[in-house]
Amino acid sequence: MGENSYPHETIAWAKQRLDELDGIISDVEKTSKGLSGSVRAEAEAALARLEASRASLRKSYDALRAEAEDLKRTAEDLQEALDAEWVEVETSFQSFLGALADQADTVRSIVAARAEAQRQAWDNSLKGLQDQAAETVDKARGELDAAIKHLSDEADKFQARIGEVKDAGDASWEAVKSGLAEAKAVHDRTINKIRGAFAKLF
Template sequence: MTDQSHLHSYIERAKNRLDEIDASVAHFEARAQEVQSEARTKADAAIARMKANREAYRAWVAENQEIGDRITAEARKEMEAEWAAFEDNIMAYFDAAAGMYEQDKAYFQVRIAALKDAWEKTVKRGRAAARTLQVSSREEADTAVAKLEESADRANEKLKELNKAGSASWAAVREALTTSRTAFDKALDEAQKAFKKAV
């Protein structure tokens, strides 16, 4: 059985984050004309930097897709640094678009939806990978995928509750996204271990 038969947690994380970046860039591009002309230059610059983050992330995924588990600590640091820069660029956009709370609220919904969609894709890929295993090895992988799905569902419920509150700041939403992503990533790591054991 090849290395491609199971989930690679860092590649899955990168794909999930790339989905979040894509949704974010699309949202901010669509809303940019609403930013006052004085702040528009700063907002456009933040969007341009987000696009650069997106391209760097895409390149990272393409470069590391095939090596899966053998991704180096240095490559992981690069991915994390690019993610941190992307998050900083979102703050720069919000700073430039000060006073546009309704837009911020809409962005929270976009980001939560993107994360949920990314998790669903990961679970779907996990199920597909589990089906490639021999029947004798499949049970543990199926259990790990079920736990992954449960983790995604729990995280999504927490994010929905935060979104319903309506008055959350970007800092609170960012923290909730990070906490939810961390819980899902832990379940993803456990699923990867189960797949390795099954192979």
């Protein structure tokens, strides 16, 4: 994962969680309205915890975005300094070529060698990024496929036990819930890896 893509991925992950939490809170609020007595009190307590979690996540998300923005500004400042120094490199190189004005073959040879070195560097960089992106996407796809298979297996077990005694049903339900949570975690990691792989290409 590139240093620049990691903060972006984390911000995207946090935003996704906040959006998901907004949906959960909305559903809990709607459902709570139809409840009464101790059940409603428990629902309201859960809602309060959810809202506190949302506030905490929002604070972390906002801090991360501000930090990423500072990092971006620092990177932009460094880029400007590098660009300014590169102007000096180009000026010096052109001065050197100017000093060889009466040696056209030498100048042609130097310019051709520089162009070849640039092309080779770009080719190497692009190939490295393509290989890394392909490897990351393939690995992430494999992890997601394995998680979906596991979830499917757990759902099949759950379906087979529906008619059994309540305890067995509860155990199966717990296995399915666990499988769903695992599949969601793998899905999230997969999406982040794929985003990271493609972020490196652009």
